[in-house]
Amino acid sequence: MAPRDPPPPTPTATPGPAEQPALPARAETVVIGGGVIGLAIAWNLARLGKSDIVILERSYLAAGASGRNGGGIRQQWSTELNIRLMQESVALVKRFTADLGINVWLxxxxxxxxxxxxxxxxxxxxxxxxxxxxxxxxxxxxxxxxxxxxxxxxxxxxxxxxxxxxxxILFPWPFLWGYADGAVKLGARLHCFTDVTAIDRPPANDAAGDFTVHTSRGAIRAHRVINAAGAWSPEIARLVGVELPDRxxxxxxxxxxxxxxxxxxxxxxxxxxxxxxxxxxxxxxxxxxxxxxxxxxxxxxxxxxxxxxxxxxxxxxxxxxxxxxxxxxxxPYDVTVDGNPILGEPPGLPRFYLCCGFMGHGFMMAPVIGKYYGEWLAGGKPHEIFDKWTLARFASGQLAKETFIIG
Amino acid sequence: MIDRRLQPSLRFSGNGPGALAGPGPGDGPGAAGQPGAPEAGTRGRLLARGEAVTLDLEGDPVPAFRGETVAVALFASGARALSRSLKYHRPRSFFCLAGHCGACLMRIDGRPNVKACQTPCSDGLRVASQNAWPSAEHDAFGVVDWLFPRGMDHHHMFTGSRAMNAVLRKVTRQMSGLGRLPDPRPGNVRPETPPLRRLAGASAPDVLVVGAGPAGLAAATAAARAGARVLGIDDGAVPGGSLLADPGHGLAAAASSVREARAAGAEVRAASPMIGYFPEDGGGLAAIRTPDALWLVQPRTTIYATGGYDQNALFEDNDRPGVISGRAAGRLLVRFGVRPARRAVVAGDAPYAAALAAELAAAGITVTRTPRVQRAHGRAWVSAATLADGSRVTCDLIAVCETPAPASEPARQHGCAVTLQPARGGFCIDTDAAGLTSLPGVFACGDVTGYQGPDAAALDGARVGAAAAAAASAARAREAATP
Amino acid sequence: MSGKVIVCRCEDVTLHDVEHTLARGYRDIEEVKRYTGFGTGPCQGKECLRVVACLLAERTGVAPSAIAPFTTRPPIASVPLRLLAGPGAEDLTSARDDDATDEDHGMAG
The missing domain is CATH 3.30.9.10 (D-Amino Acid Oxidase, subunit A, domain 2)
Known part of the structure; x- marks a missing residue:
C-alpha cells in the first residue's frame, strides 16, 4: 500500500439542511426516495442519457432501510426469476467499485x-x-x-x-454515496432534507401533462414520478389516490x-x-x-x-x-404478501412508477432492479419483472410466492 | 506482549493512620501495602490498599492490590503501551480512568476488549495486550500509521485497479477487528445466562438516580429524606464519580456522601450502568447491567445525574499514551495513591486545572502549566510536549484539563431534549428551574446539565432530588386514586 | 507516531478525516458519522461527539443550538450477550393486534 491523499473534494455530496439549493421548476423524472432503489434507478437512467432527474430525499442519505440493513447479498432463492436476478446483481456489485469509484467492501x-x-x-x-x-x-x-x-x-x-x-456481505452506505455521486456527475440533482407533502396528478384534460410534486421546500413539475420510498411508499401513493398493499x-x-x-x-x-x-x-x-x-x-x-x-x-x-x-x-422492512416487489404503473395512472415492496432485500436487489428500470424508462424493452410484479396481481390473485425470505 | 520498565513502585507508601477506607466493595481496608506515614502531598486521602495479589500479565507476574483496577496496577508497575489501536496500530493506554473512553481495552480473563481501567484486580487474573505483534510497545503493524500520515478516506482508496482493490479488501479483512473471540468454555458448553431481575410494581423505586457522583448522591439523599424509596446506580467500580478525581474531595468525601445517602435510606449500587430506557417493553423499563445480572426497573421518576465524560484536546499525537485527562491524573492521586508522573504538563484552563496542578506539585511532581499543547512527543509513552508558546518541555505526563462533556447519552436515549452549549461542555440536558427535563417525571441535575463542578453539582442535586421525590409522591397518590 | 490529530480514538478518525468529509459536502452529523466512522467504536461517541459537533458548528457557520447529536443507541454501556440471554424476558413486548405479520413471512422465518 502506498501513501496517497484522498481525492479532491467533489461538489456532488449532499449539502446539509441549511444550504440546499432551490428546487428546479421541472424535471423529466422525479424520484421520491433517496434510498438505494431510487438512487440506482436514477444512476441507470442518467447513464442512459435521461439525466434530467431530481431525487427527493426526506432526510440524509442512508436514513432509511438502505442505511440500516445487514449488508447481505445472496443467490439462494426459491424461484428461478429471483435466483437469476440475484446472480446478475452479484455480478453488478462486483463491478460497482470500478463503475462508480467507491469501495463497497464486498x-x-x-x-x-x-x-x-x-x-x-x-x-x-x-x-x-x-x-x-x-x-x-x-x-x-x-x-x-x-x-x-x-x-x-x-x-x-x-x-x-x-x-x-x-x-x-458488503458495506451498505457507500452504495448510496456511489450511486448519488454517479448520478449527480451525469446531471441528476439530489435534494436531501426535502419532504414530499402532496402530489397533483396531470390535468384531466391534458393526457401528456406533468405531475406536480409539492415538497417542504417548494413544488416541482415532473413528466414522470418514481415512488421509491420503501416502507413509506404507501403514504406517497396515497397522495395520488393509489392504495398499495405493501406494509x-x-x-x-x-x-x-x-x-x-x-x-x-x-x-x-x-x-x-x-x-x-x-x-x-x-x-x-x-x-x-x-x-x-x-x-x-x-x-x-x-x-x-x-x-x-x-x-x-x-x-x-x-x-x-x-x-x-x-x-x-x-x-423498516417493506413487506408484501407474496414476498415479491411491486413495480410498474398502477392501473389508470401512467407515468407514476412504483418500485417498492422489497421485503427487506431491496438492498441486494437494487443493482439489477435499477438497471432494468433504467433501461425500460430510457426506452428499452421491459424486462419480464414488469409484467409479473405488478400492482394488479394483488387484485387478480395471480401471486408469485417467494418463500426464501429472512426475517 | 507488554513491555515494562522496571522501576521503583509509583505507589505512595501511606497505609498508615491517615489512610481512609474506600466506600465500596473491594475497597475495604485489608492487609497493609507499605505501612508508614502518608507521604507529603497525599493529604490523608490515600486509599487503604486491599490485600496484595498478583496479576498474570502474559505469563509475567505483576504485583497489585485489591481495590486497584488493572490499568492502575499495570501503570504502577511500569507498563506503558497496553494495546494497539484499531486502524493505525497506534499505541494505546488509559486516558480517562473512568470507563468512558475506550482507550484501555485489553484481553482480560480470556475476554476481548475489556476496559482495564474498570476491571478490579484479583489474584491470578490473566491480562494480555490486543492487536499488537510482537508487543504493544514495538508493534510491526505500526507501519500503517506512517503509510497514512494524516488519515485516510477508505471509501476512495485503490478504486482504480481491480487487482489492487482485491488485495486491499483481503488485507483490510485480515487486519480488521480488535480482540480475538472470547476463549471457549471448557467443552464448548453454553454460557451461564442468569435470569433477568425485575423491580416493577410494588417493588419499584419511587426515584431512580442514574449516577452516584456529587449530584446523584445529593439527589438520592434529598429524595430519601423526603420519604421516597430511592435506588441510586453508578457505572464506576466505586461510587463517587467526579469526587474521586477531585483533590478537594477524594475518597473521603465520596465515602461520606455515600454513607449519608445510605443512612437516609437510599440504596446505592456501584458497577451498575444503565444500558438504556425501553419505552415499549413491559410498560417502560430502565435496564441496568450489574456484574452478574440484568435488572429491569420501572421507577416512578428518574433523575439523570450522570456527570461528564473527560475530553481530549486537539493537538498532534494527542492519543499518545501518557496523554491522560486531568481528572484521570486526579484519580491516580486521590483514589489510587499512585504518583502519575515525575514531570507533568498540565494543559488547558478548565476550572479544576489549578487545583490539580497544585496537588501534583504538592506530591513532588515538577509541573508545567500551559493553555494548550501543540504536540506530544515520544514513542510508547510521552517524553516531551511542545507547548502553546512553541517551547518544548521534557515530561512523562500530559494532563489535559478540558471542560468535561455532559454525559447526556442515557437521558438522550430516554428521549430528553438537549442543546449543544460548547462553553458548558457539549450537549447539555434541557431542564427547567426544578430540574425537570422535556419529559414528565424525568429530571436531571449536576454536570450533565452543563459543567458546574462538584460543589455546585451537589447543591443542584439536593434541590432536584427533593423535586423528584415530590413528583413521585404525587404519582403514588394518583396510582392509589385509580382503581 | 506520525503527528495525527486524533478525534475518535476508538476508530482512529483524524481531524483531517473530518475536515475532508466536510469538504466533500457532508454536513449533517449523521453523515459525518457514517462517512468517517467516528462514534461507532467501543465508546460509542462519548469521547468524540462533542468535538465533532463543535467542529461542525465552527466550520459550517450553523448555530450550535441548531446542531443535534447523532441518535443515541442502546446499549449505552456495552453488555455481554449472556446477561441478555437469560429467562425473564418473555413478557417484555406485549403489543399484538389482528394485523400481525407472522403469516406474511416465508419459510426462512
Whole structure:
C-alpha cells in the first residue's frame, strides 16, 4: 500500500439542511426516495442519457432501510426469476467499485442456512437443486460439514445446512454515496432534507401533462414520478389516490464489539429469522424476527429484540456469551404478501412508477432492479419483472410466492 | 506482549493512620501495602490498599492490590503501551480512568476488549495486550500509521485497479477487528445466562438516580429524606464519580456522601450502568447491567445525574499514551495513591486545572502549566510536549484539563431534549428551574446539565432530588386514586 | 507516531478525516458519522461527539443550538450477550393486534 491523499473534494455530496439549493421548476423524472432503489434507478437512467432527474430525499442519505440493513447479498432463492436476478446483481456489485469509484467492501464468504426439521431440510434440498440448475454453487451439507465452515457453531439439533460460497456481505452506505455521486456527475440533482407533502396528478384534460410534486421546500413539475420510498411508499401513493398493499414491519439489528476475523459466511437459521455475519470492521452484525409485531413505521429499539437475539446467538455459538453488544437499531422492512416487489404503473395512472415492496432485500436487489428500470424508462424493452410484479396481481390473485425470505 | 520498565513502585507508601477506607466493595481496608506515614502531598486521602495479589500479565507476574483496577496496577508497575489501536496500530493506554473512553481495552480473563481501567484486580487474573505483534510497545503493524500520515478516506482508496482493490479488501479483512473471540468454555458448553431481575410494581423505586457522583448522591439523599424509596446506580467500580478525581474531595468525601445517602435510606449500587430506557417493553423499563445480572426497573421518576465524560484536546499525537485527562491524573492521586508522573504538563484552563496542578506539585511532581499543547512527543509513552508558546518541555505526563462533556447519552436515549452549549461542555440536558427535563417525571441535575463542578453539582442535586421525590409522591397518590 | 490529530480514538478518525468529509459536502452529523466512522467504536461517541459537533458548528457557520447529536443507541454501556440471554424476558413486548405479520413471512422465518 502506498501513501496517497484522498481525492479532491467533489461538489456532488449532499449539502446539509441549511444550504440546499432551490428546487428546479421541472424535471423529466422525479424520484421520491433517496434510498438505494431510487438512487440506482436514477444512476441507470442518467447513464442512459435521461439525466434530467431530481431525487427527493426526506432526510440524509442512508436514513432509511438502505442505511440500516445487514449488508447481505445472496443467490439462494426459491424461484428461478429471483435466483437469476440475484446472480446478475452479484455480478453488478462486483463491478460497482470500478463503475462508480467507491469501495463497497464486498466479501464473498458465502451464506450458510441452517435447518432444524426434515421439512426445512426438504426446503433447502429442493431450492438447492433449482439454484444448481441456474448455475449457483449451492450445496446441501450435513451439520458436521457446516461445522467445518464455522467451527464455533453448536450444530446439535440441526438436520442440514445449505451453503453457497459466492454469496456475501458488503458495506451498505457507500452504495448510496456511489450511486448519488454517479448520478449527480451525469446531471441528476439530489435534494436531501426535502419532504414530499402532496402530489397533483396531470390535468384531466391534458393526457401528456406533468405531475406536480409539492415538497417542504417548494413544488416541482415532473413528466414522470418514481415512488421509491420503501416502507413509506404507501403514504406517497396515497397522495395520488393509489392504495398499495405493501406494509412496513420493524426489524431490529445489533452490532457487537469489533473482533478479529474468524467468521466467513453469513449464518442464518430457518424458521427464526436469525442471521449474523462479521462485518469488514470485525463486528458481529445481525438480527432476528420478533413474531407478533404489527405493521408500523416506528423505529425505536426494544429490549425484547436484544434479549431474543442474545438468546439465539448464545444457543448457536456458545463462545458469543461474553461478546459485548455495542449498539442496536431498527429499520423498516417493506413487506408484501407474496414476498415479491411491486413495480410498474398502477392501473389508470401512467407515468407514476412504483418500485417498492422489497421485503427487506431491496438492498441486494437494487443493482439489477435499477438497471432494468433504467433501461425500460430510457426506452428499452421491459424486462419480464414488469409484467409479473405488478400492482394488479394483488387484485387478480395471480401471486408469485417467494418463500426464501429472512426475517 | 507488554513491555515494562522496571522501576521503583509509583505507589505512595501511606497505609498508615491517615489512610481512609474506600466506600465500596473491594475497597475495604485489608492487609497493609507499605505501612508508614502518608507521604507529603497525599493529604490523608490515600486509599487503604486491599490485600496484595498478583496479576498474570502474559505469563509475567505483576504485583497489585485489591481495590486497584488493572490499568492502575499495570501503570504502577511500569507498563506503558497496553494495546494497539484499531486502524493505525497506534499505541494505546488509559486516558480517562473512568470507563468512558475506550482507550484501555485489553484481553482480560480470556475476554476481548475489556476496559482495564474498570476491571478490579484479583489474584491470578490473566491480562494480555490486543492487536499488537510482537508487543504493544514495538508493534510491526505500526507501519500503517506512517503509510497514512494524516488519515485516510477508505471509501476512495485503490478504486482504480481491480487487482489492487482485491488485495486491499483481503488485507483490510485480515487486519480488521480488535480482540480475538472470547476463549471457549471448557467443552464448548453454553454460557451461564442468569435470569433477568425485575423491580416493577410494588417493588419499584419511587426515584431512580442514574449516577452516584456529587449530584446523584445529593439527589438520592434529598429524595430519601423526603420519604421516597430511592435506588441510586453508578457505572464506576466505586461510587463517587467526579469526587474521586477531585483533590478537594477524594475518597473521603465520596465515602461520606455515600454513607449519608445510605443512612437516609437510599440504596446505592456501584458497577451498575444503565444500558438504556425501553419505552415499549413491559410498560417502560430502565435496564441496568450489574456484574452478574440484568435488572429491569420501572421507577416512578428518574433523575439523570450522570456527570461528564473527560475530553481530549486537539493537538498532534494527542492519543499518545501518557496523554491522560486531568481528572484521570486526579484519580491516580486521590483514589489510587499512585504518583502519575515525575514531570507533568498540565494543559488547558478548565476550572479544576489549578487545583490539580497544585496537588501534583504538592506530591513532588515538577509541573508545567500551559493553555494548550501543540504536540506530544515520544514513542510508547510521552517524553516531551511542545507547548502553546512553541517551547518544548521534557515530561512523562500530559494532563489535559478540558471542560468535561455532559454525559447526556442515557437521558438522550430516554428521549430528553438537549442543546449543544460548547462553553458548558457539549450537549447539555434541557431542564427547567426544578430540574425537570422535556419529559414528565424525568429530571436531571449536576454536570450533565452543563459543567458546574462538584460543589455546585451537589447543591443542584439536593434541590432536584427533593423535586423528584415530590413528583413521585404525587404519582403514588394518583396510582392509589385509580382503581 | 506520525503527528495525527486524533478525534475518535476508538476508530482512529483524524481531524483531517473530518475536515475532508466536510469538504466533500457532508454536513449533517449523521453523515459525518457514517462517512468517517467516528462514534461507532467501543465508546460509542462519548469521547468524540462533542468535538465533532463543535467542529461542525465552527466550520459550517450553523448555530450550535441548531446542531443535534447523532441518535443515541442502546446499549449505552456495552453488555455481554449472556446477561441478555437469560429467562425473564418473555413478557417484555406485549403489543399484538389482528394485523400481525407472522403469516406474511416465508419459510426462512
Amino acid at each position: 466479501r464473498q464468504g458465502g451464506y450458510l442456512f441452517l435447518a432444524r426439521t426434515d421439512t426445512e431440510r426438504g426446503f433447502l434440498e429442493q431450492n438447492a437443486a433449482l439454484q444448481q440448475r441456474c448455475g449457483v454453487g449451492t450445496r446441501v451439507l450435513t451439520p458436521a460439514e457446516a461445522n467445518e465452515i464455522v467451527p464455533e457453531l453448536d450444530v446439535s439439533g440441526f438436520a442440514a445446512a445449505a451453503y453457497n460460497p459466492s454469496d456475501g 412496513p414491519v420493524r426489524h431490529e439489528i445489533l452490532s457487537t464489539e469489533p473482533l478479529k476475523p474468524f467468521l466467513r459466511p453469513m449464518v442464518s437459521v430457518l424458521g427464526t429469522g436469525l442471521y449474523f455475519s462479521q462485518s469488514m470492521r470485525g463486528e458481529i452484525v445481525g438480527g432476528v424476527s420478533i413474531h407478533g409485531d404489527r405493521h408500523t413505521l416506528a423505529m425505536g429499539s426494544r429490549l425484547k429484540f436484544l434479549t431474543t437475539m442474545a438468546r439465539a446467538l448464545c444457543e448457536l455459538v456458545p463462545q458469543f456469551g461474553e461478546v459485548q453488544v455495542l449498539r442496536q437499531w431498527a429499520g
